[in-house]
Amino acid sequence: MTEHSVPICYRHPNRITGLSCTSCDRPICVACSHDASVGQRCPECAAPQGRTRVVHARDSLAKPSFQTAPASFSIMTVTAGIFVLSLLSPEVNRWFLEAFAQVNVLVSVGEWWRIFTAALLHGGLMHIAFNMYALYLFGPRLEQQVGTPAFTALYIATAGTGGMTSFMFGSTFQISIGASGAIFGLLGAWIFVAWKMRHTPGGRAMFNQLGVLLAINLALPLFVARIDWRAHIGGLVGGILIAWLWSVLAVGKPNARTVRTIIATAVAVAAVVITMMV
Numbered sequence: 267m268t269e270h271s272v273p274i275c276y277r278h279p280n281r282i283t284g285l286s287c288t289s290c291d292r293p294i295c296v297a298c299s300h301d302a303s304v305g306q307r308c309p310e311c312a313a314p315q316g317r318t319r320v321v322h323a324r325d326s327l328a329k330p331s332f333q334t335a336p337a338s339f340s341i342m343t344v345t346a347g348i349f350v351l352s353l354l355s356p357e358v359n360r361w362f363l364e365a366f367a368q369v370n371v372l373v374s375v376g377e378w379w380r381i382f383t384a385a386l387l388h389g390g391l392m393h394i395a396f397n398m399y400a401l402y403l404f405g406p407r408l409e410q411q412v413g414t415p416a417f418t419a420l421y422i423a424t425a426g427t428g429g430m431t432s433f434m435f436g437s438t439f440q441i442s443i444g445a446s447g448a449i450f451g452l453l454g455a456w457i458f459v460a461w462k463m464r465h466t467p468g469g470r471a472m473f474n475q476l477g478v479l480l481a482i483n484l485a486l487p488l489f490v491a492r493i494d495w496r497a498h499i500g501g502l503v504g505g506i507l508i509a510w511l512w513s514v515l516a517v518g519k520p521n522a523r524t525v526r527t528i529i530a531t532a533v534a535v536a537a538v539v540i541t542m543m544v
Contacts, residue, residue, distance in 0.1 A: 273517060277309070284462055286517040287311055288411050293518050296465050306463055330406030337418045338405035342398050345445065348386050349394050362387055368442040373433050378538050381429025382422060387443035397445045404452040412512070413523035419530030424451020424504040426537035431500025434544050442494050447501030453480060454505025462513065508533055 275281040275295035283295045287308040300312035332339040352359035368384035369377075388394035409417035428447015432440070457476050463469020480502075487495040508530050516525040 284513065286513070291516070291518055291522045299463075299466055306466060306469070330402070335406030335409040335414075335417075337414045337421070338401060338409050341405070341421065342401055345386055345388070345394065345398060349388050352387075363441075363443070366443075368429050368432065368440075370433050370436055370438050370440045370442075373429075373541065374438065374544075376542070378541050381426050381433060381537065381541055382534075384429055384443050385425040385445040385448050388445070389443055393444060397449050400449045401445070401452070404449070404456055408452060408455060412526050416512075416523055416526035416530060419527050419534065420451060420455065420505070420508055421448045423508060423530045423534035423537065424448045424454070424501045426534045427451065427504030427507075428497035428499075428501035430537040430541045431503075432494050432497040433541055435496045436494070440494075442497060444494070444497070446494065447497040447504075450483070450498045450501035451505035451508075453483075454502040454507075455509040458506050458509035458513070504533060504537070 273283050273286070273293035275283050275298060276292045277298050278295050281295040281297075283293050285295065285299055285306060286293050287306065289307050289311040292308055294306070294308045298309055299306040300309065330338070348362060352362055366380065366383035366387055368380045373380050388397065405417070405421075408420075412420070425445065425448035428450065429442070432442050432447070436442070453476065457473070457480065460469055460473035460476055464473050484495070484498065487493040487498075511529045511533075512526050515529060516522040519525055
């Protein structure tokens, strides 16, 4: 028989908790939680250090930038670059579609990478503008908290779970493009964080706001044609799953960022395996 430890507040050994400090990853109970700009902090991390303290770029509340969130801004740059090249050249656009779009009939014969690469392509200005603006809103802060490798793995994995779901429940002849699965994955991760913080005023407010945003986006396919809602659902579930696994397996570990990266990578691999088994 194996023993499974449960997270215990490091300041109150008699209190089981699902919360953890977003700075040091130590488990904390509601009484020890201090609302931060993103997540919650323990009393030590929340306390000012003397009369002044040094604020590092990655902890700054300033406008997100490439220096503070390199993966988020790299994804935005590459995706926008592909979109511009596609606009400038019909031949290049056709090549991108043939090489990267999720063509379900091609996925079914072994081209599994398309469930990921479809996230690089977009069909119009509003499509890419909406997705990249959402990435700008949800990506940098999350990347700062979990680390660039783990964030990158999360983005790729949820693009994959979105593509996998679209393949499993969509038409054999369906062709899909867009980063919506990955964007919903980020939203799912944030919703889980907010749900974990729901007992704090900041967490409750964030959970309510994200819930409204989620409801609006899930309802869009009812009014706008050609939206791949399957990818949205798959990405959302993938994001929630990864965030939950992070909270169970990574919180409080000295190598938490490495564990998060491994977990998200494993989900990406699982998406490929399931796709190939369908």
